[in-house]
Amino acid sequence: xxxxxxxxxxxxxxxxxxxxxxxxxxxxxxxxxxxxxxxxxxxxxxxxxxxxxxxxxxxxxxxxxxxxxxxxxxxxxxxxxxxxxxxxxxxxxxxxxxxxxxxxxxxxxxxxxxxxxxxxxxxxxxxxxxxxxxxxxxxxxxxxxxxxxxxxxxxxxxxxxxxxxxxxxxxxxxxxxxxxxxxxxxxxxxxxxxxxxxxxxxxxxxxxxxxxxxxxxxxxxxxxxxxxxxxxxxxxxxxxxxxxxxxxxxxxxxxxxxxxxxxxxxxxxxxxxxxxxxxxxxxxxxxxxxxxxxxxxxxxxxxxxxxxxxxxxx
Amino acid sequence: xxxxxxxxxxxxxxxxxxxxxxxxxxxxxxxxxxxxxxxxxxxxxxxxxxxxxxxxxxxxxxxxxxxxxxxxxxxxxxxxxxxxxxxxxxxxxxxxxxxxxxxxxxxxxxxxxxxxxxxxxxxxxxxxxxxxxxxxxxxxxxxxxxxxxxxxxxxxxxxxxxxxxxxxxxxxxxxxxxxxxxxxxxxxxxxxxxxxxxxxxxxxxxxxxxxxxxxxxxxxxxxxxxxxxxxxxxxxxxxxxxxxxxxxxxxxxxxxxxxxxxxxxxxxxxxxxxxxxxxxxxxxxxxxxxxxxxxxxxxx
Numbered sequence: 001x002x003x004x005x006x007x008x009x010x011x012x013x014x015x016x017x018x019x020x021x022x023x024x025x026x027x028x029x030x031x032x033x034x035x036x037x038x039x040x041x042x043x044x045x046x047x048x049x050x051x052x053x054x055x056x057x058x059x060x061x062x063x064x065x066x067x068x069x070x071x072x073x074x075x076x077x078x079x080x081x082x083x084x085x086x087x088x089x090x091x092x093x094x095x096x097x098x099x100x101x102x103x104x105x106x107x108x109x110x111x112x113x114x115x116x117x118x119x120x121x122x123x124x125x126x127x128x129x130x131x132x133x134x135x136x137x138x139x140x141x142x143x144x145x146x147x148x149x150x151x152x153x154x155x156x157x158x159x160x161x162x163x164x165x166x167x168x169x170x171x172x173x174x175x176x177x178x179x180x181x182x183x184x185x186x187x188x189x190x191x192x193x194x195x196x197x198x199x200x201x202x203x204x205x206x207x208x209x210x211x212x213x214x215x216x217x218x219x220x221x222x223x224x225x226x227x228x229x230x231x232x233x234x235x236x237x238x239x240x241x242x243x244x245x246x247x248x249x250x251x252x253x254x255x256x257x258x259x260x261x262x263x264x265x266x267x268x269x270x271x272x273x274x275x276x277x278x279x280x281x282x283x284x285x286x287x288x289x290x291x292x293x294x295x296x297x298x299x300x301x302x303x304x305x306x307x308x309x310x311x312x313x314x
Numbered sequence: 315x316x317x318x319x320x321x322x323x324x325x326x327x328x329x330x331x332x333x334x335x336x337x338x339x340x341x342x343x344x345x346x347x348x349x350x351x352x353x354x355x356x357x358x359x360x361x362x363x364x365x366x367x368x369x370x371x372x373x374x375x376x377x378x379x380x381x382x383x384x385x386x387x388x389x390x391x392x393x394x395x396x397x398x399x400x401x402x403x404x405x406x407x408x409x410x411x412x413x414x415x416x417x418x419x420x421x422x423x424x425x426x427x428x429x430x431x432x433x434x435x436x437x438x439x440x441x442x443x444x445x446x447x448x449x450x451x452x453x454x455x456x457x458x459x460x461x462x463x464x465x466x467x468x469x470x471x472x473x474x475x476x477x478x479x480x481x482x483x484x485x486x487x488x489x490x491x492x493x494x495x496x497x498x499x500x501x502x503x504x505x506x507x508x509x510x511x512x513x514x515x516x517x518x519x520x521x522x523x524x525x526x527x528x529x530x531x532x533x534x535x536x537x538x539x540x541x542x543x544x545x546x547x548x549x550x551x552x553x554x555x556x557x558x559x560x561x562x563x564x565x566x567x568x569x570x571x572x573x574x575x576x577x578x579x580x581x582x583x584x585x586x587x588x589x590x591x592x593x594x595x596x597x598x599x600x601x602x603x604x605x606x607x608x609x610x611x612x613x614x
Contacts, residue, residue, distance in 0.1 A: 048415075051413065052415070053415050053418060055352075105418070106558075109418050110547075110550045113547055113550075114550065117543070117587070118587060122587075241422065244422070248419065279430050281426040281429050282427045284423075284426055285424065288426070296416075
């Protein structure tokens with residue numbers, strides 16, 4: 001069951017994104033960050049399919065980002081740094097996942113929050129290694145052996161993120177349609193019956209959890225190479241909250257949801273966070289409440305409703 | 315060395331008392347409403363801020379030393395009495411029928427909102443008001459000069475809360491009604507109990523406990539944005555280690571985690587924040603539902 005075709009909306013989205021980035025140069029940065037967060041949110045979406053929400057996935061974004069920052073002095077190329085970031089996040093995800101995949105609902109969400117806050121405080125306190133809240137500067141790496149000047153570097157990073165987003169979005173779609181992916185909604189609906197069918201719910205959740213950690217790590221790696229500076233704030237709960245927020249905003253109905261949500265989120269943030277720096281979380285919270293209570297399928301759900309009505313499906 | 319250890323134990327006791335006040339409210343609300351309230355940490359923080367504001371106002375009056383302690387209680391009652399019913403009526407009552415993840419998201423959204431409400435009202439600069447500690451003065455324990463506030467008042471209030479709550483739930487009619495709703499809401503409703511009212515009452519009381527925890531904590535440390543999140547995560551660790559819904563268990567684990575943390579403060583300060591979670595993870599590895607918890611019935 002793959003649902004409706006996403007080819008047209010994806011192509012439209014890619015064209016719109018490149019067009020906007022070409023007309024307003026500062027948007028390249030915004031969109032690259034949005035795509036990176038979209039990748040992390042894609043991971044959150046896998047878990048949401050199983051009815052589980054993690055309030056700590058910023059942990060893996062931070063692991064990916066700090067891996068890039070730590071490895072950058074010895075490893076100089078994006079094509080090596082990104083796999084390193086993903087690898088580190090995968091390992092941490094497996095270790096934490098072995099523990100948290102035993103839990104559901106409240107415990108799952110809060111244990112993830114606890115792990116991320118522990119990591120945050122370690123990043124902050126172990127000054128000798130992480131330089132605490134000052135963070136670490138990342139020197140722009142080469143891409144496939146080529147050193148780019150600033151504008152082309154931004155373009156290449158955007159293109160790379162876009163390619164990764166489309167590729168991994170496609171993979172996630174295949175995964176969700178596979179037997180393993182189809183077991184995820186079963187965890188949400190009736191876990192016991194899934195076990196009766198001979199499928200280990202814990203293993204299904206663990207696989208998705210590790211995949212979500214890897215996606216978040218990749219997003220973190222891209223963020224580190226785009227902002228060229230990493231700080232412990234990447235692991236802070238507000239950042240995890242943002243990821244959950246984007247997932248709910250975009251909607252869990254399709255793999256395009258996370259990217260749609262992330263793009264809207266980052267664009268609004270550019271203006272709103274500057275205009276109301278102390279009320280930003282409040283706005284997010286209020287919108288989150290509104291979506292949960294009144295439009296639980298998110299932006300993608302609204303898009304689906306609009307296009308379905310126009311096509312006048314029986 | 316022994317001096318440091320003694321100091322660590324004293325600090326640990328005082329800290330455990332504060333954590334217990336917050337954790338017991340969290341676990342009580344969960345036990346009755348079956349909702350884990352992430353915004354519980356915000357109630358703690360708002361209780362602390364209101365207490366500091368009232369304390370500063372009281373310090374300006376002639377009756378300053380007499381008022382220093384009562385304002386803490388007044389702050390808790392005020393915050394709990396206003397925010398508790400407001401949140402329960404406007405928000406939680408809409409989501410009791412929804413699934414756990416949505417409930418968690420709703421309280422998380424509330425938490426995000428309340429975090430900024432604090433920033434908008436009290437700003438981001440540290441606020442410090444220790445009139446209550448000064449009012450009680452110092453005391454000597456061996457070679458250590460300690461505050462009476464932390465040595466007697468905090469553990470005293472926590473112990474009174476624990477004993478009082480157990481007495482209330484087991485010996486009074488209202489308490490037994492609350493327990494009945496917790497055990498079987500349908501049967502209790504059929505017996506003529508107004509479950510809505512019990513929910514409202516319990517949530518308001520739980521909010522007051524969190525706010526009291528914050529009010530009691532306010533004279534011992536400066537208030538900065540972020541105190542709420544640290545407290546919700548820590549009190550969740552306590553509640554999870556004890557087993558969700560366990561009240562006496564929460565007291566014991568609060569003590570365990572409070573002492574563990576304060577020993578770390580003196581002997582391995584980098585790992586201060588990590589110790590409670592190491593304790594939690596170790597306990598949960600052996601007993602997945604906490605020391606005193608038991609698995610919920612499986613749905614088939």
